[in-house]
Amino acid sequence: xxxxxxxNDDSNNNVxxxxxxxxxxxNRDRGTNINNSDDSNHNRSISERNHSSSNNNIxxxxxxxxxxxxxxxxxxxxxxxxxxFTIEKDLQEIMATANILFLxxxxxxxxxxxxxxxxxxxxxxxxxLQELKILDTQENEELFNDDEFINxxxxxxxxxxxTKTIRTAKLxxxxxAASMEGGNKGSVVEGVANLLTKLPRVEILNMDKLGxxxxxxxxxxxxxxxxxxxxxxxxxxxxxxxxxxEEQTDIRPDAIISPIMQHDFGHPVGFGEIKPGNSSTTxxxxxxxxxxxxxxxxxxxxxxxxxxxxGFMINGFDLTFFITKKNNTKIATQCWKLHSSxxxxxxxxxxxxxx
Numbered sequence: 001x002x003x004x005x006x007x008n009d010d011s012n013n014n015v016x017x018x019x020x021x022x023x024x025x026x027n028r029d030r031g032t033n034i035n036n037s038d039d040s041n042h043n044r045s046i047s048e049r050n051h052s053s054s055n056n057n058i059x060x061x062x063x064x065x066x067x068x069x070x071x072x073x074x075x076x077x078x079x080x081x082x083x084x085f086t087i088e089k090d091l092q093e094i095m096a097t098a099n100i101l102f103l104x105x106x107x108x109x110x111x112x113x114x115x116x117x118x119x120x121x122x123x124x125x126x127x128x129l130q131e132l133k134i135l136d137t138q139e140n141e142e143l144f145n146d147d148e149f150i151n152x153x154x155x156x157x158x159x160x161x162x163t164k165t166i167r168t169a170k171l172x173x174x175x176x177a178a179s180m181e182g183g184n185k186g187s188v189v190e191g192v193a194n195l196l197t198k199l200p201r202v203e204i205l206n207m208d209k210l211g212x213x214x215x216x217x218x219x220x221x222x223x224x225x226x227x228x229x230x231x232x233x234x235x236x237x238x239x240x241x242x243x244x245x246e247e248q249t250d251i252r253p254d255a256i257i258s259p260i261m262q263h264d265f266g267h268p269v270g271f272g273e274i275k276p277g278n279s280s281t282t283x284x285x286x287x288x289x290x291x292x293x294x295x296x297x298x299x300x301x302x303x304x305x306x307x308x309x310x311g312f313m314i315n316g317f318d319l320t321f322f323i324t325k326k327n328n329t330k331i332a333t334q335c336w337k338l339h340s341s342x343x344x345x346x347x348x349x350x351x352x353x354x355x
Contacts, residue, residue: 087287100294100324103128132323142183151176152189159196166196184227191226198222207278207316212254216274220314224255228270228310234260235269251296257310267303270310271296277316286315290322297324 085094092102092109105125112121144152155172158164173193180186198218204210216239229237238256255272258265273289275281290313297309301324311322 087291088283091287091290094291095294098295098298100298101327102294105129128323128325142185144185148176148180148185152192156192156196160201169193170196187226191223194222194226195219207276208280210276210278212274212276215276215314215316216254219317220274220319224272224312228257228312236260236265237272238265251292251299253292253296255312268296268300268309269306270312271300272312272314274314275316277314277318281315286313289313293322294324297322301326 087094090109090111093111095102103121103125105122108116108118108121116124152173155164155169159166159169170193173189173196177186177189177193180189221237221239225237229235236258238258239254240256241254242252253271254274256265256268257270257272258268260266271293273293275286275289293311293313297311300306300309306326308323308325311324313320313322
């Protein structure tokens with residue numbers, strides 16, 4: 001509790017308020033000075049009042065949707081929005097308290113820019129993208145050439161115009177996918193072929209009619225299973241909506257990517273969260289899911305000694321991918337500066353790359 005401290009001589013009298021009367025009786029039996037007992041009760045009363053005031057402040061912050069205080073030792077606020085962190089506006093700073101540096105190209109918070117400088121943040125993003133080989137400027141066999149892209153587009157348009165049946169179009173797409181050697185292009189085309197049999201031919205305008213399970217099973221599972229799961233390597237995409245740990249942690253991701261080992265699922269290597277993207281979806285709920293992805297990925301990296309962890313976030317018809325990677329470079333010192341005012345210890349730094 002904040003406020004007046006109790007001297008070591010009176011530490012034995014620092015007890016719960018429900019036992020104050022019995023404590024005073026015992027003090028009198030031992031010949032303790034009444035004035036000392038009164039002073040102890042007075043100090044205890046001050047402590048209880050301050051403790052109650054502290055609880056009221058915490059409850060007030062919780063009711064306002066705030067995550068925690070963000071003031072530094074000089075009394076200045078780190079957050080440019082409120083005197084307390086809010087997950088809607090300070091997600092990157094909240095992740096820093098978990099030793100996770102959130103990198104999003106051209107989307108850095110004001111606090112991060114003050115600590116790292118914009119040029120350094122852009123450089124870190126570029127190096128991460130180059131390391132993961134997902135830059136759009138690279139020339140390799142992973143990208144569709146013009147002929148392949150035109151063929152896929154033509155088949156889809158013919159289905160939309162009802163000049164070609166879904167079965168015929170699916171056969172043509174699967175044939176095209178089989179001709180693509182190496183890389184993930186064939187998996188993408190297979191996923192598009194599977195969508196032809198699942199998606200409605202007309203656009204559903206009322207998103208409130210779509211729930212998470214329908215969005216998952218009808219729109220995304222058939223595509224993501226081709227992109228993420230690999231039956232040849234015994235890697236499965238599951239939707240258990242339960243904890244990944246025997247300890248039953250409070251984080252229950254909607255999707256888990258895990259290898260199959262004999263007749264059981266192995267340790268997770270990726271996670272996914274889903275939101276319907278309708279009127280029930282708020283910025284707070286989406287930000288909270290992104291935070292869950294970061295924490296779950298960090299825990300998996302720590303426990304299973306992974307080099308990195310994959311994640312994806314579904315929000316309606318928007319699909320976002322994340323990579324959480326363990327990093328032991330010199331940026332750990334700067335990350336410590338970012339959240340040192342929150343009185344955290346500088347552990348390892350994890351980079352969550354948003355792309």
